[in-house]
Amino acid sequence: MTYAEFLASQTQPAPPTGLSPLLLALWHAGRDEWHQAHDIAQDNEHDPLQNWLHAFLHRQEGDLGNAAYWYRRAGRPVFTGTLRREWEELARTQLPA
Template sequence: MTTIDAFRSSVSAAAPPSDAGSALQALWWAHRGDWARAHECVQGHEGEPDCDRVHAHLHRQEGDMSNAGWWYRRGGRPVPDVSLEDEWNALAAELLARS
C-alpha cells in the first residue's frame, strides 16, 4: 500500500490491508464509517504517537472536542484548523509514506 488512492480504494475490501499498522487500520475503519472499530484499533496503543494522533482525530470526528483536545495535546499537536476529510487525508498520506 503506497498511495492514498490505493488505500482509499481498499475500503471496499472486507478488512484493512494486512500490512497496515494500528493507526492506518483505524483510519481505514473510520473511512469505512465504523468509528467504534477504528477506536478499538488505537485504544490499545496509547502512547504510540501515530495512534495518539489518530485517536485525537477520531474524537474530533465524534464531536468530543474536550477528549480530542487532550489527545492532540498529548501528541504535541494543535487541534487542526482543517476539515475532518483534509485531516484524514494528511494523516493517511503521512502514515503511508512511512510504511
C-alpha cells in the same frame, strides 16, 4: 501500498492484510466504523501518531474536549480543517503518494 491504493481499498469488505495499527484504524475511520478505529487507538496510546489518530476520532465523534486532550498528548495543535483533510494527512504520514 500507496495512498491511492489505500483509499481504493475502502470499498472492499475487509481491510488489506498487513496494515499497521494506525492504517487499520484509519481504514475503519474512513468507513465510519468509529468503534473499531477507536479500539485500535486505545490499544496504542504510547505512540504520538496514535494519539493524533485518537484526537481525530474524538473530533469525528463530536467530542471536542476529549479531542483537545488527545491533541495535547500527541504534541499537536488542534486541527482546524475538515475531518476529511485531517484523515488524509494522517494517512499520508504512512503512505507514499
